[in-house]
Amino acid sequence: MRTLEAFLKASEDGSSARRHVTEAIGQFALAAIKVRDAINEGALGDAFASTLGPSHEAGDEQKELDVFADEAFLAAAKEAGIAYYASEELEHPIEVDPAAEIAIAIDPLDGSSNIDTNASIGTIFSILPSVGGERETFCQAGSRQLAAGFFIYGPQLALALTLGNGTHIFVYSRRRGVFIEAYADLKVPSETREFAINISNFRHWGAHLQAYVEDCLAGATGPRAKDFNMRWLASLVADAYRILIRGGVFLYPSDSRKGYADGRLRLVYEASPIAFLIEQAGGAAINGEVRVLDLTPESLHQRTAFIFGSAGEVTRVEGYFARPATHSDAPSILAPSLKGA
């Protein structure tokens, strides 16, 4: 079985941009081992789950582990020769070497609300070509990414990776001290009976999404004519990993809560890299109407509604968004008062 190192070596194409990309991924793998070691200490180690306050004006509450992971991946990125480093934890990108060919956008610690619950969390990264200034570089559509991936710190430390030629999963072997390819060119099944959504927000959603979820909940006797299972890990990397392995659909929609007009997830360093991985595995990723990889960001920390997973199911969700806003024909389970509204 191939090691990550052998995989990266085999994917060299003679260009210096690709060499910098593979160098960055190699360095990130070392940083991920450090972050995993810190996570493994849990409550025995430093107070990693303690809250520090918002990271910056556009930022969410920051935990100590967010900062630790950010510092570890910034140091790794600097080793690799990059132009800019943009992070969820920093208001503005850091300029490292503007003459370099690649730039990194990163969510150093995804799923922060799970740190002290001993559930899976991760690091999501996007590698873009540097095309001039910081703004031009990070405001490129996701389809311009050179590579994307995420590490998941779960029962296994694993890396889901694409260089634009399929999606591969590498699992870290403690015994051998290296990442080893566990799934080569994996494919997300196009059909599914599993959806992932934070259903506690049902009352805040638009009618299209309520109709979709109600139809799933109606099961075998409803319009979908099959029973569905539901999962919500509140950790994008963990939900994405499950979907890569066995299919499913993930939905973090826009809703009517204050600050959720464009959903919760960030386009540049959460949705775009996950969309790249999912598409490279034969799945689909949209914001409701448009392919996520076609969205051109207007700012680094911009949010987007995000729906991804099994291609057939994503197309079906898209159909609900495209039709006139009526509620499901199925007997209403969650919002009887909305029936016939």
Ligand SMILES: O=P(O)(O)OC[C@H]1O[C@](O)(COP(=O)(O)O)[C@@H](O)[C@@H]1O
């Ligand atoms: O708590 P909610 O609203 O269900 O949101 C969960 C989502 O928020 C996130 O935790 C956001 O990521 P961060 O932890 O990096 O802020 C995702 O991992 C997850 O899918």
Ligand SMILES: [Mg+2]
């Ligand atoms: Mg995140």
Ligand SMILES: [Mg+2]
């Ligand atoms: Mg984060």
